Amino acid sequence: MSKxxxxxxxxxxxxxxxxxxxxQNEILTSLASGINYKPTSIKDVLNVVRAGQASKVFxxxxxxxxxxxxxxxxxxxxxxxxxxxxxxxxxxxxxxxPSMTVQWxxxxxxxxxxNQYQAFFYATExxxxxxxxxxxxxxxxxKGYCVAGKKYQFTLTKPVPAGGQLAGFRxxxxxxxxxxxxxxxxxxxxxxxxxxxxxxxxxxxxSLGVLKFGGDGKLNCLxxxxxxxxxxxxxxxxxxxxxxxxxxxWWTPQNDYDRCPDQLAAKAGFLTGFDADFLEVLRPTKVxxxxxxxxxxxxxxxxxxxxxxxxKIYNPGSQMVQIVGxxxxxxHDHKIKEELDVDxxxxxxDDSLAFHPSREYLEYCRKVIGEILAxxxxxxxxxxxxxxxxxxxxxxxxxKYRLTDTGKVIMIIDPKNVKERRRILRRLVRKAKRGELTKxxxxxxxxxxxxxxxxxxxxxxxxxxxxYYKSLWR
Numbered sequence: 191m192s193k194x195x196x197x198x199x200x201x202x203x204x205x206x207x208x209x210x211x212x213x214q215n216e217i218l219t220s221l222a223s224g225i226n227y228k229p230t231s232i233k234d235v236l237n238v239v240r241a242g243q244a245s246k247v248f249x250x251x252x253x254x255x256x257x258x259x260x261x262x263x264x265x266x267x268x269x270x271x272x273x274x275x276x277x278x279x280x281x282x283x284x285x286x287x288p289s290m291t292v293q294w295x296x297x298x299x300x301x302x303x304x305n306q307y308q309a310f311f312y313a314t315e316x317x318x319x320x321x322x323x324x325x326x327x328x329x330x331x332x333k334g335y336c337v338a339g340k341k342y343q344f345t346l347t348k349p350v351p352a353g354g355q356l357a358g359f360r361x362x363x364x365x366x367x368x369x370x371x372x373x374x375x376x377x378x379x380x381x382x383x384x385x386x387x388x389x390x391x392x393x394x395x396x397s398l399g400v401l402k403f404g405g406d407g408k409l410n411c412l413x414x415x416x417x418x419x420x421x422x423x424x425x426x427x428x429x430x431x432x433x434x435x436x437x438x439x440w441w442t443p444q445n446d447y448d449r450c451p452d453q454l455a456a457k458a459g460f461l462t463g464f465d466a467d468f469l470e471v472l473r474p475t476k477v478x479x480x481x482x483x484x485x486x487x488x489x490x491x492x493x494x495x496x497x498x499x500x501x502k503i504y505n506p507g508s509q510m511v512q513i514v515g516x517x518x519x520x521x522h523d524h525k526i527k528e529e530l531d532v533d534x535x536x537x538x539x540d541d542s543l544a545f546h547p548s549r550e551y552l553e554y555c556r557k558v559i560g561e562i563l564a565x566x567x568x569x570x571x572x573x574x575x576x577x578x579x580x581x582x583x584x585x586x587x588x589x590k591y592r593l594t595d596t597g598k599v600i601m602i603i604d605p606k607n608v609k610e611r612r613r614i615l616r617r618l619v620r621k622a623k624r625g626e627l628t629k630x631x632x633x634x635x636x637x638x639x640x641x642x643x644x645x646x647x648x649x650x651x652x653x654x655x656x657x658y659y660k661s662l663w664r
Contacts, residue, residue, distance in 0.1 A: 223494040232256070235290075236471040243287040245276040254292060256468050260299060261436055270295040279475035282500045291474065293506065298460075303451040304427045304505075305418035307356035309375070310410045311398055312446040317374075321395030324359075326401025328412060331363025336412075338402075338624075341393040342373045353377050357449060358389065359401065362416040367391065378443040381450060403626065404485055410447040411485045421446075421486065421501050422479040426451040431503040433459030434469070444570040460503060474500040483631065522562050530555050543586055552577045556622050582591050588647050601646040607653065611639055612658065619662040629663075 229235045229247065235254065238247050247360075253270040260267075271292040279289035310324070311317075323343035332335040350356065358372035359632035367371040413420075420481060422428055424444035430453070433440035440459035441450055446491060461469060477499050481487035487495035526532050526544065532555060534545035546552050556577065561572055578584060583592040588607050592600045618632045636659055 208514055215639045232465075232467045232471060235601075239288055239471075243461050244288065244290040245489060248273050248290070250274060250276075255294065257465060258346045258463040261462045262456060265299070266300065279473070281473060281475060297415055300453070302427055302430045302453045302456065302457065303418070305420070305425050306449040307357060307416070307448055307452050308410055308414040308447040309357040309378075310359060310415040310447070311356040312410075313350045313352060313354040313356070316354065317346070317356070319346050319349050321345045321392045321400050323395055324398050325393075325400045327400040327406065328364075328561060328626060330403075330412065330416075330626065333364060335366055336363040336416075340367075340391065342367065342370065342389050343392040344389045344393050345385045345395070346372075346385070346387060348374070350374050350384065351376055354380075354384075355447070355449070356398075357415070359412075359415050360417075362412065364504075367541070375449075378446065378448060379450065381455060386663045402611070413484060414447060419445075420482045421497075422477075422505070423497055424448070426454075427505060428499070428501065429459075430457075430503070431460045432474075433500050434461040435459045436462065460597060468562060473503040474617065477504045511575040520638050521561070525562060526555070530558060543584075545580070549577055549579075588642070603646050603648055603651060608643075608655070611655075615659060 205282070217333075229238055231255075238244050247613070254273070255268055255270055258267045258269045259265065272295050273290060274293045275291040277291075280286050283523055292538045304634050304657045319342055322345075322642070323341050325337055326336055326340045326342070328336075329338040344358075354377060356372055356376045356377065365577050367389065372387050372389055374384040374387075376384060382482060400406040401409050401412045405411045409415075419425070426441055429441050430451075436458045438455055441454050443450075461472075478496055481493065481495055481497055483495070489495045510659055513601055523537055526535050532544050532546060536543050544552065544555060546555070556575065563569055580591075580593050583590060585591070585604055589601050590604050592598060615632075615636060618627060621627045622632050623627050640655065643652060643655075
């Protein structure tokens with residue numbers, strides 16, 4: 191009997207491979223001959239991306255219109271998706287494929303909580319009816335509501351079964367203790383509370399532990415109880431964005447303290463709104479996010495500050511927003527330099543400068559640039575857009591620039607920026623002295639700003655700021 195040592199390529203598979211190769215050859219031939227290839231369907235877009243030719247067919251800022259339906263209401267939308275990046279994306283098996291990143295142009299028609307207020311206690315073995323209290327372990331906020339050492343009690347009239355939860359103390363640093371409540375639940379997935387009870391200051395009954403930053407081993411973190419968990423991998427938003435399940439089905443608890451988002455009972459998973467042909471082009475790709483520095487990746491533990499997930503849809507962080515902000519107007523920059531012939535031009539995000547010896551020509555450029563921006567649905571800030579003589583001095587990206595009579599350019603940090611930085615440092619140092627931040631974290635904030643300020647003519651200023659910063663720790 192013969193032995194098969196290599197996988198057999200089925201006839202149907204071979205036909206698909208050949209068809210794909212033919213299509214890619216057509217795309218490449220069109221591009222090589224100077225023909226502007228125009229995809230007419232989502233499948234065409236997919237084929238262009240798979241062929242690694244997306245950056246030659248599309249530009250950053252181009253839009254793809256796709257239908258999306260709010261399944262719960264039946265409301266239909268035609269959604270513009272902005273093309274924001276080209277490159278390669280890593281799949282979970284390690285394979286890297288050509289990719290094109292698109293971003294939802296508008297806000298979604300409704301919001302979904304990033305993460306619900308979490309429970310502060312998980313009843314592993316259940317909890318009998320009776321009076322209990324917790325101690326606030328960390329002073330938090332500037333309203334005097336959340337104070338270390340304060341104890342608060344509450345009375346449960348009904349028992350909590352094994353696997354149940356207690357939630358409450360929501361918005362603790364911003365809500366007066368007289369408004370605090372405790373909610374008991376049968377399980378991590380229960381939507382309706384067993385009961386809701388009032389909270390009063392006192393220490394009667396049984397202690398459940400200390401509610402503080404980072405938790406105490408028995409109780410959850412104070413931050414997660416008060417406002418939810420700031421972690422992408424465990425967020426309700428991540429589950430909603432990447433789910434094709436219906437109303438009430440797209441969320442599961444990610445830890446013992448997790449609580450279901452308010453929208454679970456009213457909205458279906460985000461992916462349910464797209465047509466099948468669009469869903470076909472989406473692949474779970476590598477997404478790297480930073481862990482928060484209070485409860486997860488802190489200076490006092492060895493946790494990796496970065497975390498990897500694989501998602502079809504994700505909420506862009508600040509880095510992606512900056513990339514989009516810089517790249518989205520790339521064609522605008524080229525028109526200014528090449529068509530308007532303004533060589534001395536620079537832009538970062540939505541701030542830009544253009545230099546020219548003729549005031550009249552700059553006024554003309556301002557008119558033309560305004561028209562270019564209008565095509566993208568953008569406009570100048572009338573208060574900040576002006577034509578001026580460089581000898582008058584100007585402010586750009588936090589620095590004041592002045593041209594001297596000798597032709598030397600003086601660049602100093604904006605005094606308003608310095609004043610604001612001093613205010614921020616005072617606040618951070620106060621928090622560090624209360625134990626809410628580490629000195630290392632405050633140092634990091636100061637020296638990041640100092641490095642920025644050092645780009646200018648700031649030697650004496652930095653000497654004064656170093657002295658001021660040192661004095662705050664006395």
